[in-house]
Amino acid sequence: MKIVACINHVPDTETKVKVGADGKTIDPAGVNYMLNPYDEYAVEAGLKLKEQYGGETIALSLGPDANKETLRKALAMGVDKALLIKDDSVRDSLSLARAIAEELREMKPDCVLFGKQSIDYYDEQVPGLVAEFLGYPSVSVAVKLEAKDGNVTCDREIEGGHEVVETSFPVVISAQKGLNAPRYPSLKGIMAAKTKPIEERQAKPFPSGVEVLGISKPPAKSAGKIVGTDASAVPELVRLLQEEAKVI
Amino acid sequence: MNIIAFAEQRDGKFKKFAHETVQAARKAADALGGTMTAVVIGKNVSAIAPGLGAYGAARVIAVEDDRLEFYSTTAYSKAFSDVVSREAPGAVFFPASQMGKDLAPRVSARLGAALAPDCTAIRAEGGDLIATRPVYAGKALAEVKVTTPVKMFSLRPNVFTATAADGAQAAVETVKPELGENDFASKVTSVKVSEGRPDVTEAGIVVSGGRGLKAPENFKLIEDLADVLGAAVGASRAVVDAGWRPHDEQVGQTGKTVSPSLYIACAISGAVQHLAGMSSSKYIVAVNKDKDAPIFQIADYGIVGDVFDVLPALTGELKKTLGK
Numbered sequence: 001m002k003i004v005a006c007i008n009h010v011p012d013t014e015t016k017v018k019v020g021a022d023g024k025t026i027d028p029a030g031v032n033y034m035l036n037p038y039d040e041y042a043v044e045a046g047l048k049l050k051e052q053y054g055g056e057t058i059a060l061s062l063g064p065d066a067n068k069e070t071l072r073k074a075l076a077m078g079v080d081k082a083l084l085i086k087d088d089s090v091r092d093s094l095s096l097a098r099a100i101a102e103e104l105r106e107m108k109p110d111c112v113l114f115g116k117q118s119i120d121y122y123d124e125q126v127p128g129l130v131a132e133f134l135g136y137p138s139v140s141v142a143v144k145l146e147a148k149d150g151n152v153t154c155d156r157e158i159e160g161g162h163e164v165v166e167t168s169f170p171v172v173i174s175a176q177k178g179l180n181a182p183r184y185p186s187l188k189g190i191m192a193a194k195t196k197p198i199e200e201r202q203a204k205p206f207p208s209g210v211e212v213l214g215i216s217k218p219p220a221k222s223a224g225k226i227v228g229t230d231a232s233a234v235p236e237l238v239r240l241l242q243e244e245a246k247v248i
Numbered sequence: 249m250n251i252i253a254f255a256e257q258r259d260g261k262f263k264k265f266a267h268e269t270v271q272a273a274r275k276a277a278d279a280l281g282g283t284m285t286a287v288v289i290g291k292n293v294s295a296i297a298p299g300l301g302a303y304g305a306a307r308v309i310a311v312e313d314d315r316l317e318f319y320s321t322t323a324y325s326k327a328f329s330d331v332v333s334r335e336a337p338g339a340v341f342f343p344a345s346q347m348g349k350d351l352a353p354r355v356s357a358r359l360g361a362a363l364a365p366d367c368t369a370i371r372a373e374g375g376d377l378i379a380t381r382p383v384y385a386g387k388a389l390a391e392v393k394v395t396t397p398v399k400m401f402s403l404r405p406n407v408f409t410a411t412a413a414d415g416a417q418a419a420v421e422t423v424k425p426e427l428g429e430n431d432f433a434s435k436v437t438s439v440k441v442s443e444g445r446p447d448v449t450e451a452g453i454v455v456s457g458g459r460g461l462k463a464p465e466n467f468k469l470i471e472d473l474a475d476v477l478g479a480a481v482g483a484s485r486a487v488v489d490a491g492w493r494p495h496d497e498q499v500g501q502t503g504k505t506v507s508p509s510l511y512i513a514c515a516i517s518g519a520v521q522h523l524a525g526m527s528s529s530k531y532i533v534a535v536n537k538d539k540d541a542p543i544f545q546i547a548d549y550g551i552v553g554d555v556f557d558v559l560p561a562l563t564g565e566l567k568k569t570l571g572k
Contacts, residue, residue: 013501013521017387026388037502093353094362094396119501121383123365128321128353137322137434140350143495157496158346158439159263160447163319167434177502178495209362209396213378215388221527224548226539231561233551237533238565240549245531247453247510248477248570 001055001169004109005046005079006100006130007039009063009070010120017217024212025090035070038115040182041175043074045145046113048180052147056080058107062100064088068198075193076185082196087203093121097129098206104134114174116141131172138172139165143179249338249375250282254328255300255308256347257290258319258439264450265343267303267410269403272370273341274304279372282338285309286418287331289324291317294422301418303410308418309335311425318436319347325354327425332359337398339377344402352402361398366505368407368528377401385501385524405449406507407528445471448480448499453510456482456499456526460515460536460555464492469559470514476566482506482526484516500525515555518543535559 011017011026012034018027046057059074061067062085071082085103104112112134117124124140131138143162144155150169155162157176185193227233227240241248253273255266270286277284286305288297294310301308311327328351332340340355342348344366356363368389369380376393379401383390394400448454455477457470467481474481483493485500499506501521511529516522518534518541526532527546534547535558544550551558566572 011384013385015384015387016520017384019388026384092362094356097353097357119385122381122385124349125353125356125363125365128350129357132325132354132357138350138354139321139434141346155440156346156350159450161439161441163436164438164440165321165434166437171434176495177498209360209394210364210392211395213391213393215383215390218382218386218389218527221546223545224532224550226544226550226552228551228553230551230553231557233553234558234561234565237549237551237562238569241510241531241533242569245510245548247531248566 001049001053001111002107002109003046003049003055003057003111003113004060004104004107005039005042005057005074005113006060007043007070007074008036008061008118009033009067010036010118013119019215019217023214025215033066033069035073036115036118038117038175038177041177041179042113042115043077043079044180044182045173045175046111047078047183049111049147058083060085060100060103062087062096062203071198072193073185075196076189077183078189082198084198084200085203086200092208092210093123093125093129094209095206097126097133099203100126101130101133102204103201104130110169112136112172114172116174116176127172127174134172136170136172137167139167140174141176142173143176145173145179249277249280251277251284251339251341252332252335252337253284253286253341254343254348254351255286255288256343256345257288257293257296260292260296262296262299263343263345264410265345265403265405268405268408269341269343270300270303270305271410272403272408276339276370276372276377280375285335287311287328289316289327294420297420298417301416302412302414305418308420310420310422312422313425313427315427315432318439320432320435321350321354322433323427323431323435324351325358326427326431329355329358330425331423332398339399339401342400342402344404348402352400356400359398360396361400362394362396363400363402364392364394365402366404367401368404370401382528385521386505386527387524404507445474446480448482448497448504448506451480452508453477453479454482454499454506454508455479455512455514456484456516457487457514458484458516459486461487467492469555473512473559473563476563476570476572484522513543513547514559516543517541518546
């Protein structure tokens with residue numbers, strides 16, 4: 001089975017966002033990057049499928065050279081190969097998904113895995129776009145994945161419950177936290193990842209369909225009222241919630 | 249500009265965010281001098297479709313097929329894209345719900361119509377639509393416009409208003425989708441509903457607990473307070489990672505983003521990752537021993553005190569006040 005985990009290199013969750021000089025992107029100064037947290041579940045799911053079916057696992061990332069760091073993390077976790085689709089431009093999801101689908105079409109994978117979303121732009125749409133471009137079925141926000149022969153059964157998260165989805169390979173799956181427990185890279189894996197080659201190809205250009213006019217910091221919320229320091233403040237809090245906020 | 253709104257239903261009932269989507273589409277269409285048509289997909293949905301009139305839909309297209317009783321990514325994508333192609337609107341509105349977020353990208357790829365997802369505001373300007381959407385987990389807001397001929401937007405639940413007008417009924421056109429066996433390449437075969445409390449993303453009130461509760465069994469204090477308010481239970485990442493609470497309760501950057509009218513944060517210090525998931529709540533209450541906890545920077549009302557002392561008192565007081 002050919003398994004591709006598509007992974008992204010994103011500002012870490014501690015990042016304090018500052019608006020960049022162009023007013024449309026964030027100021028990259030002082031920002032640390034990391035493997036997108038949801039993508040760890042995608043990599044782990046890929047490694048598990050290989051344990052079950054054999055074959056090969058490939059980590060794919062589209063972006064600048066810096067994304068190699070994230071590809072090495074996937075190699076350290078145990079994927080067989082890493083592929084950088086090199087691109088220095090800023091793309092929207094539609095353009096990004098077209099470029100990824102273009103590569104995948106030639107690779108003909110049996111299973112394509114993504115994290116459910118990147119924690120930078122929060123678009124949560126690349127997996128579905130890629131699946132449609134490839135003509136594959138897709139399951140998003142999977143919290144459970146079981147494969148038997150050519151069939152795939154997933155639980156996906158919905159409001160107040162789960163849907164059980166049945167589909168078959170080839171398929172695109174996006175992983176939600178809870179799908180599995182991503183393994184920690186072993187020391188041996190980390191050492192081996194340092195010397196493994198990362199294949200590079202140039203990303204094909206596609207037009208964007210969403211134009212960012214500007215970004216800004218959300219209006220700062222001012223600190224509110226400290227109602228008290230123990231349970232004696234409770235009646236006043238309830239009064240405020242009923243009469244001032246009118247939320248209960 | 250004419251607009252189509254995807255009105256999500258499950259089990260023959262419209263979701264609250266379906267009403268929000270329809271009403272937002274109505275307002276946008278009015279501002280741009282266009283028509284608004286709502287589309288509902290499922291089994292026997294023409295029966296519920298007239299009710300969308302109360303939220304501003306004069307016309308509803310009901311796509312009916314017994315095979316569409318449960319959601320299917322592939323079949324819904326085909327059926328909905330076919331309607332959009334026939335109607336040729338300028339824009340399509342979805343809810344950014346679990347169904348909307350699954351469906352919209354596939355429709356986007358089918359139609360070459362770009363999607364601005366999870367919008368918290370949409371305004372008409374110069375004959376076009378400008379959307380505001382949180383990025384970097386709400387640490388920044390982006391203003392975007394969609395430049396493809398058909399523009400798609402998904403709307404964050406609980407942010408847009410849905411007010412019902414009395415008596416208005418929509419005119420319903422029922423259509424049968426053209427779906428072959430191949431269009432059901434993925435399908436939902438059953439739904440497991442969590443019993444009890446509402447989901448954090450849908451609830452009007454969320455009561456969340458953090459590590460300051462000291463032990464998983466102490467979440468009883470959170471549950472008791474949630475139950476008297478009819479609220480959802482939320483959790484910080486720390487307690488989810490510790491295995492005290494299930495993943496689907498996690499609020500924050502790697503969990504759910506919530507916008508309830510009231511968010512009560514109990515023994516949660518307010519790490520930047522947590523604030524990202526709940527700072528768009530309309531009112532925030534914080535109960536924490538540490539007066540310097542960052543949560544107090546964004547809380548409307550705070551009690552600097554011990555949750556073990558304050559929460560039982562709050563639950564008791566609310567029981568009295570709300571007559572439960």
